[in-house]
Amino acid sequence: xxxxxxxxxxxxxxxVKALNDISIKIERGEFIFLMGPSGAGKSTLIKMLFREEVPxxxxxxxxxxxxxxxxxxxxxxxxxxxxxxxxxxxLLENKTVAENIAFAMKVVGSxxxxxxxxxxxxxxxxxxxxxxxxxxxxxxxGEQQRVGIAxxxxxxPLLLIADEPSGNLxxxxxxxxxxxxxDINYKGTTVVMATHAWDLVRTARKRVxxxxxxxxSSDTYTPEFx
Amino acid sequence: MKIKDxxxxxxxxxxxxxxxxxxxxxxxxxxxxxxxxxxxxxxxTINADNFMNRLESxxxxxxxxxxxxxxxxxxxxxxxxxxxxxxxxxxxxxxEQALENLQKKFADKDYDLxxxxxxxxLPDCYEIKAENPQNVSNLAQEISNMPGIYKVxxxxxxxxxxxxxxxxxxxxxxxxxxxxAMGAVFLIATTIRLAIFARRKEIYxxxxxxxxxxxxxxxxxxxxxxxxxxxxxxxxxxxxxxxxSLISSLQTSLFFIPLIYQQSQLINVYLALFATGSLLGVMxxxxxxxxxxxx
Ligand SMILES: Nc1ncnc2c1ncn2[C@@H]1O[C@H](COP(=O)(O)OP(=O)(O)OP(=O)(O)O)[C@@H](O)[C@H]1O
Ligand SMILES: [Mg+2]
Numbered sequence: 001x002x003x004x005x006x007x008x009x010x011x012x013x014x015x016v017k018a019l020n021d022i023s024i025k026i027e028r029g030e031f032i033f034l035m036g037p038s039g040a041g042k043s044t045l046i047k048m049l050f051r052e053e054v055p056x057x058x059x060x061x062x063x064x065x066x067x068x069x070x071x072x073x074x075x076x077x078x079x080x081x082x083x084x085x086x087x088x089x090x091l092l093e094n095k096t097v098a099e100n101i102a103f104a105m106k107v108v109g110s111x112x113x114x115x116x117x118x119x120x121x122x123x124x125x126x127x128x129x130x131x132x133x134x135x136x137x138x139x140x141x142g143e144q145q146r147v148g149i150a151x152x153x154x155x156x157p158l159l160l161i162a163d164e165p166s167g168n169l170x171x172x173x174x175x176x177x178x179x180x181x182x183d184i185n186y187k188g189t190t191v192v193m194a195t196h197a198w199d200l201v202r203t204a205r206k207r208v209x210x211x212x213x214x215x216x217s218s219d220t221y222t223p224e225f226x
Numbered sequence: 227m228k229i230k231d232x233x234x235x236x237x238x239x240x241x242x243x244x245x246x247x248x249x250x251x252x253x254x255x256x257x258x259x260x261x262x263x264x265x266x267x268x269x270x271t272i273n274a275d276n277f278m279n280r281l282e283s284x285x286x287x288x289x290x291x292x293x294x295x296x297x298x299x300x301x302x303x304x305x306x307x308x309x310x311x312x313x314x315x316x317x318x319x320x321x322e323q324a325l326e327n328l329q330k331k332f333a334d335k336d337y338d339l340x341x342x343x344x345x346x347x348l349p350d351c352y353e354i355k356a357e358n359p360q361n362v363s364n365l366a367q368e369i370s371n372m373p374g375i376y377k378v379x380x381x382x383x384x385x386x387x388x389x390x391x392x393x394x395x396x397x398x399x400x401x402x403x404x405x406x407a408m409g410a411v412f413l414i415a416t417t418i419r420l421a422i423f424a425r426r427k428e429i430y431x432x433x434x435x436x437x438x439x440x441x442x443x444x445x446x447x448x449x450x451x452x453x454x455x456x457x458x459x460x461x462x463x464x465x466x467x468x469x470x471s472l473i474s475s476l477q478t479s480l481f482f483i484p485l486i487y488q489q490s491q492l493i494n495v496y497l498a499l500f501a502t503g504s505l506l507g508v509m510x511x512x513x514x515x516x517x518x519x520x521x
Binding site (some may be wrong): 112 | 231
């Protein structure tokens, strides 16, 4: 079991109840869609996975360790086992594609000689061969998100977390990104992805957890899967 | 810290300085101006203090002796006064010397005081300096009560006023320096916060990728040190140049203001300013960063 939520509730300091008594288990190797209307609490749940937010009540375990009781100094190690993909990509504009990806390896203290081959490998994997020296501003949205994904997987995370990774992209591009995520999942990485886009989810054969007003309203598999 | 990391930190610091050139220049300028003002105020205060110290240490007690005393009695009184803890030095001025001194004050050398008055009207006296000028009036009181002392003179009234004035000048100038220093800290912290705010996304990203706080801090610290020391260096150069030209212009003019000019004393001031600038750079960075590291 990779992730376990036990009766997790979250009340923000301003009094908003974002999550209400959530319990969920995520197995290694799973691909999970997190769906639900705006304000349902998807992003809040996602942020708890990498401990940007901590629950007001309840427990969260990642790889059998409580991340609620975790010391501040242990958080970096937790995050090194995760890759995060953002809706707005969050690329560094003044670094090239290759530098953006290498940045994630430098930040966690990888050996200098390991960086270049690994960066080339993931650039190949996300289909950006030839764009290594481009700057984010010179890329399309879809290409930028591929860089974001490459950066997220370059440290070989156990868990890939994506909050509306295709939210800023058109349908065709979004499908391309989805194929990339399925591919990463197929190679063994657990993926949790929040999305609004039912069109993307409908055609997939994956587990779908739906949130409504901070509660899990359904936890099933898309029809095609059954 | 591993050498590889250190090289990386230095590279990052330099890259970010040149990338955010405008902000770097703004920070250095702010630092230089703040420290320049602080340094100028500091020099002014030190000079004022120096001047007041001189005024105070010029204070002396003149103790006039009874004319009837024998030579041994005069010697004994001197030893007694010298043995007092609060006394720094005692100089015996015989009446002949006192008359001569008085004579010198008259421009017309032909005017012979002794002949006019008939005989030397002045008594023997001691010129006494106190270990601590603040004690002058107490000490004078004590000496005046000694046998054989006819009268004591120390500028009664004026001395007390002088100390009143110097005390307030000191209090006000220290308050002024503290205010200026606080202003400088605030200005510098704000500039650094601005510089860090401009890069909050990068910091957030590093945190989510799993960078440790120290890994994020180091390049910013190096930047803070570089900007802080550069800013204080500029202000020190300006200050040293301004001060030395002030001294040389005052020396050629008629004014006599006893400015301090010993290099050793000035260098201490400059070193202190340099340390302050660098420290402010680092502390400002530390405090401003912590808020953004809390992810
Ligand atoms: N930092 C915060 N402080 C206070 N309230 C917050 C904060 N973040 C989110 N909320 C509130 O918590 C609730 C859930 O927000 P959340 O972002 O998790 O929803 P979401 O499902 O991701 O929505 P969307 O689909 O629009 O992204 C909302 O009512 C939101 O206003
Ligand atoms: Mg959201």
